[in-house]
Amino acid sequence: MQTLTIVNRKRNRTAPPQSSMAVDVMIDGSKYAAHSEERLIDLINRAGVKLAQVCYHPQLGPIQTCDTCMVEVNGQLVRACATTVSEGMSVSTVSTKAHAAQQEAFDRILSNHMLYCTVCDNNNGNCTVHNTTKLLAIEHQQIPFQPKPYEVDNTNPFYRYDPNQCVLCGRCVEACQNVEVNETLSINWDDPHPRVLWDGGSTIGESSCVSCGHCVTVCPCNALMEKSMLGHAGFLTGISKKTLNSMIDVVKGVEPETGYGSILRVSEIESAMRESRIRRTKTVCTYCGVGCSFNIWTKDRHILKVEPSDGPANGISTCIKGKFGWDYVNDPDRLTTPLIREGDGFREASWDEALDLVARRFTEIKTQHGPDSLAFISSSKCTNEESYLMQKLARAVIGTNNIDNCSRYCQAPATTGLFRTVGYGGDSGSIRDIENASLVLIIGSNTAESHPVLATRVKRAHKLHGQKLIVSDLRENEMARRADLFLHPRPGTDLVWLSAITRYLLENGLAHEDFLRQWVNGLEEYKKTLAPFTMEFASQTCGLPVKTLEKVADMIAEASGVCILWAMGVTQQSQGSDTSTAISNLLLVTGNYMRTGTGAYPLRGHNNVQGAGDSGAAPNNLPGYQSVDDPEVRARFESAWKVKLPSTKGLDNHQMVDAIHQGKLKSLYLEGEEMAIVDSNANHVAAAFIKLDFFVVQDIFFSATCRFADVVLPATPSLEKEGTFTSTERRIQRLHQVFEPIPGSRPDWKITRDIANRLNAGWNYAHPSEIMNEMASLAPLYAGVNYERLEGYKSLQWPVAADGSDQPLLYTKKFNFPDGKARLFPVSWSGPVEKSNTEFDLHLNNGRLLEHFHEGNLTYRVPGIKEKTPDVFVEISPELAKERGVQSGTWLLLISRYGQVRVRALVTDRVSGRELYMPMNSTESPVNRLTSSITDPVTHTPAFKETSVHMQILAEVGESPLPRVNPRFGHPTPQHGVEVERKWKRSDYSLPGSQLVQIQKK
C-alpha cells in the first residue's frame, strides 16, 4: 500500500475578466449613460430610439448581414450592431446619410421577400420585415422582388422553408451553428442565388436537422414557419393556394398606386383582429429537467406554435420535444372517464362513484391491515403542489411514510452523494455557471439527447469560448465526439478512475490546499481510504491507459474552473451513491466549488424530479428534506396539519414492490408513473401488481400500468393546470393554464384533494397557490416562494429566504453543514454486482433518445416524432455485427436472467465490442424486462445499467429500425456562424450608403 504525500506544485489559474467602465454617448442630440463594453445597438434600443435592425437578435449577437442598422458615428457610417460604444461617441440614427443607407439596405431585403402580410400567417404584430417596412416608411421598392429559383421545402414534419420569402439575414444559420450548435445550416454566399442550405444542399427531411426549432424561432419573417401555424393563424390564410396567389396579385397591382402604407394598414387591422382569438400563455416544458419555458400560442384547442424567448434557463432554445412535442395533449385516446375494474375488464364510472370507491377501499384496508399496508407514489411529471398533496395524503390522512417518486430510479444516488459531501441535494450552480467553466467533465450522461438545451450551452462554450470538454461514457455519443478527450471505461468502473485521479492530484501537489484547509473536513481520513486507488489499479480495472488518466488529472489541475455533469450512467449502478460521492470528493480536493464555473451538476431527468423530492414525496423526508425521524420537524408539521404523524421511515418504490410480494403491502395509489415499464425487472414488478388488493392508477392515457389497476382516474397534462415545476438548476417556475381540462379529466391536485376529503381531511384548497403557500410555510428551502414572485417568466432558485432572495449559485458563503465546511466522504470499491458470463456474454446499456421521452407514452403520439424515430432498437457494434452475422434490421431476441425482448438491430459505431445499447422508449419491448432487481444499497436505486444478455438471432430480417429521415444519417456542415465576409466579397455587394458617400466626396 502506498502512502500519500502532498507536494506543493503550483496550480494554473486564469485571471478574472476586467470590469467595464461608465461612458457617455450622444444619440440624436441626447446624452445616454452606457458601459464601455456595450454594443451601440443595445444602447440605442435601451434608449428607446427606433432603429431598423433586421438581422440583429440580442441572443445571437451581431451577424452583420442586413446593413439596415447603419448609423453615422462621428461622421462615419457604421453598423450599430457591430460597434461598441466609447466615451464621447456622437451618433445619428436619422442623418441623411444614415437614413439613405438604411433605406438602401432594406430595399435589398425587400427584393428577396414578397410582402403579402394580410394573407400571411406571420402577420401577428411581431414580423420584423413588416415592422421595418413601416418604420422606414417604405412606400415603393426601388429594387423589384426577384424570385429565387428554388422550391419550398416541406420535407420536415414540423416546419417548412420558403426560399422566396427568405431575406438572407442568416439569423437561422447563426442559431443553428452557434446556439444550438447542430451545425446544419449555412448560406451559399458564392452562388448567384444564395439561399439557406441544410447540410450544404440536402432536403431538410434528410439532413442532420434535429428539429430543435431554433432557426424557426429566430426567423424574422415567414421564410421559416411552424407548419402548425400555416393556414391557421390568420383570418384569410387558410384559403387555397390559387386564391392566395390571386389575392397577392391584387395587392401587388394596388401597390404602385397606393404605396405600401395603405396596404400595411389593412394588414394591421387583420393582425389586430387575430389578438381576439390567439392566446399566448407562458408554460414550462413537461419533458426533461432543463426547465425550458416558453409561450404557447393557441387558437381554441389548436396549438399554433411554441415561442421561446425569455426563459431564464433557455432563452430562444428548445429541443424537438419542447418545441414540437405537444400533440398528445389533444390526442383522442386521452382518458376522460374514471374506470373501475370488472372481472378482466373495466367499466366506465362517474367521478363520485370512483372516488367513493377509492376512499372506501383505503379505509377498509387501513382498518384491516394498518396504515403501512398502503403506499403512495407521486409523479415527477406532476407539479410541486401535487407531490406535496400526495405526501400529505399518505402521512397526514392515512398515517404512513410509504410515499416515494421516481427519483428513486435515477437521481437518489446523486442526491445522496451531495448530501454526504456538501449538504444540499441539488446542482451547485446554474446552467450559466456551467457555461463559465473552463473545463466541463461529463460522466455517464448522453447530454445532447437527454438534456438537449443544456448541452447546447456546453457545445457553444466549447466551440466559441475555448471551454475544454472531457466525456466518459460507454458510447461515443455526440458530446463524446465533440470532446477534447473521450474516455471509455469498462462498465460501472467510474468510481475507480475518479478516485485514482483524486489521489494523483493530492500526491502531486495539484490539490487546492488553501481551499481544503479553509473549507473541507476529513482530509486525513479520506486520504487513507484512497490508498488502493493507484493509477495502475485504475488502469487495470477501468481499461484506460495510465497516460490518459494522468492527462485527465492534469487538465483538471490546469483548469480555472471545473464543472462535473453526470446522470444515469453513474447513478443507475450498484455503486451509484458512492460514485456520485467520488465526483463531489474530486471537486472538493481541487477547490471546484463556491464560485461560478465550478461545481457538481447531477442532471435531473424528468421536468420535476427535483421538485418531487423537494416536496416531500420520499419515505424519509417531509417537504424541504426534513427528516421524518426528527421530533422537532414532526412537531411543526403536526401542529400545522393538526394530526399525529408517523415517525419511522416508510418504504421506497423498490421496497414497495418487495412488500407486495411478501403480502405486507395491500394497496398502492400511483400518480402519473408508467411503473410497469420504467421500473427495473419489469416482469417482477408486474407480478407484484397482480397481487395487490387495491390499485389506483391516475394518468392521462390508459398506460401499460393501468392494465393492473382496480380504479383508473383520468388526470390532466401540464397544459391544463396551474402549478410550479423545479428544474435541475433548482429553479422554481410557474406554469400557467393553457387549456381547460378536457371534459371528464381533472388536475391531479384536485383528485388527491377530493380523495383526502372523502377521508375526512377537510382540505379546502381552491387553487395550487394556496398549496404552495402552505409548503413554503413549512419548508425553509421554499420559505420565500409564492406565486406573485413567480409570475410570468420570474423564477427562484432554492434555497429561497422569506424575503424572496434566492441562490442561483450555492455555497458562496459556506457549505450546508452546521460548521459551514464540506466533508470528504470516503468510498471503497466493490464493482458491479451483475457480471457477464459465458451464457450472458454481452453487456446491455440503456437510456434515452433525443426524440422520445422515457417509455414514449407522450412522444409516440406526436406524428412528426414517430416519423423520425418510429420504434425502439438495439445498437450493435460493427465488429460484433460482423462476428454474429447481424445487420441493421435483423430481428433479435435479447435474453437476460430476468426476461426477454424482441427487437431490431441497428449497427453503429456509437457502441463498441460486446457492449449493446437499447433506448428505453418502448412499451412493446421495454428494456426493463431485461434489467434486474439489484440496487444501490444506500438508495435502492436499481442498477439498470448492470445488465448482461444473451443475443439470439431470429430468422427474419426487417427494415432498418431508424429511417433515412432520422438526423443521425445527416452530414452537418460546421462553420463559424453565417460567415458574412463571404457575402461582402461578392462582386455585386457594396456597403449601403457607400455610393452616396463617394458622390458627396466628389
Ligand code: SF4
Ligand atoms: S437543427 Fe434543424 S431545427 Fe434546429 S436550428 Fe438547425 S436547422 Fe433549425
Ligand code: SF4
Ligand atoms: S430563413 Fe434564415 S436567412 Fe432566411 S429570413 Fe429566415 S432567418 Fe433569415
Ligand code: SF4
Ligand atoms: S431541453 Fe428539456 S426542458 Fe428543454 S425543451 Fe427539451 S425536453 Fe423540454
Ligand code: FES
Ligand atoms: S442589424 Fe446590424 S447589420 Fe443587421
